Amino acid sequence: MKVDLVYNPVAGSFRQSRLDMLIAAFRAQGVEVAVLPSARDGARLSGAADLVCVLGGDGTVRDTVEALGDDAARVPLCIAPAGTINLVARELGYARSPVRFVDQVLAAWAGGRETWVRAPLYRLGATPVVACLSIGPDSHAVAQVSGDLKRRIGRYAYVVSVMRQLARWPRETIAISGELSDGTPFECEAEAAIASHGAFYAGPFRLSPRAGLAADSVELITLRRSTRIGAAALTGAAIMRLPLDRLGLAEIRSVRRVAFDRCVAPVQVDGDHIPDCAHEIAASGMALSYVI
DSSP, X not given: OEEEEEEOTTOTTOOHHHHHHHHHHHHHTTOEEEEEEOBTTBOOOOSOOSEEEEEEOHHHHHHHHHHHGGGGGTSOEEEEEOSSOOHHHHHHTOOSSHHHHHHHHHHHHHHOGXXXXXXXXXXXXXXXXXXXXXXXXXXXXXXXOXXXXXXXXXXXXXXXXXXXXXXXXXXXXXXXXXXXXXXXXXXEEESEEEEEOSSOBXXXXXXXXXXXXXXXXXXXXXXXXXXXXXXXXXHHHHHTTOOTTTTTSOEEEEEEEEEESSOOOSEEETTEEEOSOOOEEEEEEEEEEEOO
């Protein structure tokens, strides 16, 4: 068995000792491992792997899926959680211990493809979305996160950026249209939007009970007005696991396609600022396979 092990050497949460333990755990089981650091311009793969393992967070998973291209439908993935944000790994239940993780993955590998988690892949333009994206005040905050601070304090760098943004709270109305999961067209306006493909958002928070990696749809959470007080209320409700739509804090739709009236910027995808212009979220026609 051949495994490409992709990791981000400049991530704030990266530890050489953890990488070494993961390599040793795979090799102890007779697995051939190609160790491949990602770079500023994305991930690099060998092209010969039976399985791609990502040591990192959602952003590194996204870069890896992008590097796989059309092979993303063929080559399965597993995730050793080690990033700033680990929404996908959290949902799938991957172990943090390298030895337990390798045992978990190899047991699932022996079970065969039909037992793995199949996750339909959505894209924002050409960018894969493995967990979530957002447009609005939080995407502005992500765009302003200091890379140095993120390396020093991890996810708390996002909190610092949001606190700095309170003085200048961005508000801009976007016209949104698209197709619900049942094929019905919809239209709305919003000052903030979140598209959640995974169960979790911004950590352990569930914004919609229908969100999940295996769902053949995306949960679109829109805020008609995005004020500081409204954002605080939504955050509080999410922490307390209260229904955001029933409280009137947001509208939630299960969708298969979302189009914006213009190029959206800045946009946050899987915890990172994505500078590329895009107008639409849609299914790619392929699905990722997570070995778990």
